[in-house]
Amino acid sequence: MHKPRQQHEQHRLVGQVAAWCLPGLIMAPEPQSSSPRPCHSYYTVGYALLPSKVSSVVQPSLVALAAEREVRLVAVDVTRPLAEQGPFDLLVHKMYGRAWRAQLEEFSAVHPSVPVVDAPAAIDRLLDRATMLNAVSGLSASVGVGVPRQVVVNGADPNDLPVLGALRFPLIAKPLAVDGSAESHEMRLVYRRDGLRGLRGLRAPLVLQEFVNHGGVLYKIYVLGDRATCVSRGSLPDVPQNRLLDVDTEPSVPFANISNQPLPDAANGADMPPAGFVDEVARGLRRALGLHLFNFDMIRESEEHGCGRYFIIDINYFPGYAKMPGYESALTDFFLEMLPATPVHAQLGPGSGLDIEARKLDPGPGIGLRKVESDRAQA
Numbered sequence: 402m403h404k405p406r407q408q409h410e411q412h413r414l415v416g417q418v419a420a421w422c423l424p425g426l427i428m429a430p431e432p433q434s435s436s437p438r439p440c441h442s443y444y445t446v447g448y449a450l451l452p453s454k455v456s457s458v459v460q461p462s463l464v465a466l467a468a469e470r471e472v473r474l475v476a477v478d479v480t481r482p483l484a485e486q487g488p489f490d491l492l493v494h495k496m497y498g499r500a501w502r503a504q505l506e507e508f509s510a511v512h513p514s515v516p517v518v519d520a521p522a523a524i525d526r527l528l529d530r531a532t533m534l535n536a537v538s539g540l541s542a543s544v545g546v547g548v549p550r551q552v553v554v555n556g557a558d559p560n561d562l563p564v565l566g567a568l569r570f571p572l573i574a575k576p577l578a579v580d581g582s583a584e585s586h587e588m589r590l591v592y593r594r595d596g597l598r599g600l601r602g603l604r605a606p607l608v609l610q611e612f613v614n615h616g617g618v619l620y621k622i623y624v625l626g627d628r629a630t631c632v633s634r635g636s637l638p639d640v641p642q643n644r645l646l647d648v649d650t651e652p653s654v655p656f657a658n659i660s661n662q663p664l665p666d667a668a669n670g671a672d673m674p675p676a677g678f679v680d681e682v683a684r685g686l687r688r689a690l691g692l693h694l695f696n697f698d699m700i701r702e703s704e705e706h707g708c709g710r711y712f713i714i715d716i717n718y719f720p721g722y723a724k725m726p727g728y729e730s731a732l733t734d735f736f737l738e739m740l741p742a743t744p745v746h747a748q749l750g751p752g753s754g755l756d757i758e759a760r761k762l763d764p765g766p767g768i769g770l771r772k773v774e775s776d777r778a779q780a
């Protein structure tokens with residue numbers, strides 16, 4: 402039900418933007434302020450994103466700054482075969498489903514020299530909460546960050562699960578799948594065992610994860626290649642021990658999209674995690690995940706309830722970068738780092754920028770999906 406509407410919206414949105422410079426391409430609008438430049442001086446970064454992500458991330462300020470640095474941002478038309486579009490010097494994407502994966506494979510077979518950020522198999526690990534946090538356990542123990550204990554519930558009554566005995570209440574029930582839908586952000590905070598009965602309202606499969614008291618402050622770390630930027634946000638408040646025993650209160654409560662909340666006044670003076678620690682965790686995760694574009698949510702256990710350990714609770718692919726201060730220049734820098742030394746159409750010589758057939762005959766040095774994956778293995 403969800404996807405056809407999204408595709409329709411995307412088609413409409415793509416149809417609204419002006420075609421400029423190269424026939425057959427659909428592009429982000431050229432910023433009014435930039436002076437005319439010959440087409441060949443530009444790099445072209447193709448982006449394949451849902452309409453909501455386009456409107457949050459591909460803002461005029463980003464398009465303008467990238468253009469100043471000779472990078473133009475071009476929307477992929479997802480209603481047409483990807484391999485026939487371009488030429489692109491770099492492709493970034495966050496789309497769901499097998500058909501899109503097949504399009505990427507075909508694109509890389511036809512254009513092996515074009516880096517695709519990121520590899521679909523690596524992104525897939527973040528689309529399932531059972532595998533999402535596995536990379537954290539791969540970080541060296543000396544880094545000092547963990548994940549809350551959790552179990553996966555595949556449809557059976559969670560009360561019947563023998564493993565549940567190992568978890569301590571309160572728990573958070575989270576949908577297993579992370580698929581960009583509103584439902585994938587609908588959760589329940591479960592205070593005691595009888596609260597698990599109400600979970601039948603949430604669609605299984607689910608993850609039941611231990612809630613960690615953390616003073617209502619969450620740290621969101623935005624990763625863009627080698628850069629990591631940490632911001633603080635509001636989060637769920639601590640759950641006092643007596644709330645777990647109070648049978649006159651609701652045994653579970655629903656919530657959604659908490660981490661979009663600003664920091665509550667009371668938490669405003671909260672210490673940020675040390676920059677060196679943030680960088681170390683971000684670097685370790687980037688290597689373990691093999692991804693360039695993601696953010697992760699980290700909390701610090703309240704000292705009155707524990708010993709101040711850090712926990713990672715969520716990792717998101719291609720997050721809302723516009724919420725990060727200075728995102729325009731960070732994203733443009735990232736594109737420039739990922740781009741090859743020469744624009745692809747300039748490598749092919751004058752007049753060949755539109756010639757897809759010529760590129761099929763001359764596939765270049767071969768740095769498509771495979772190159773990005775091998776860079777990752779070496780990192």
Ligand SMILES: Nc1ncnc2c1ncn2[C@@H]1O[C@H](COP(=O)(O)OP(=O)(O)OP(=O)(O)O)[C@@H](O)[C@H]1O
Nearest residue numbers: 549573586610611612613636637658659660714715
């Ligand atoms: N184990 C936990 N302990 C304490 N609080 C938690 C825990 N897990 C989640 N939360 C709280 O619930 C919120 C939502 O959880 P989570 O990040 O897993 O969901 P999400 O829908 O994927 O979030 P986002 O919109 O940031 O992607 C967190 O921002 C945090 O406030």
Ligand SMILES: O=P(O)(O)O[C@H]1[C@H](O)[C@@H](O)[C@H](OP(=O)(O)O)[C@@H](OP(=O)(O)O)[C@H]1O
Nearest residue numbers: 454457580581582696717719720721722724
């Ligand atoms: O598109 P889905 O799969 O629903 O994932 C969301 C993430 O879960 C959120 O974490 C992103 O917001 P933040 O950048 O505030 O983390 C959010 O970014 P958005 O503000 O661009 O929608 C999304 O990436």
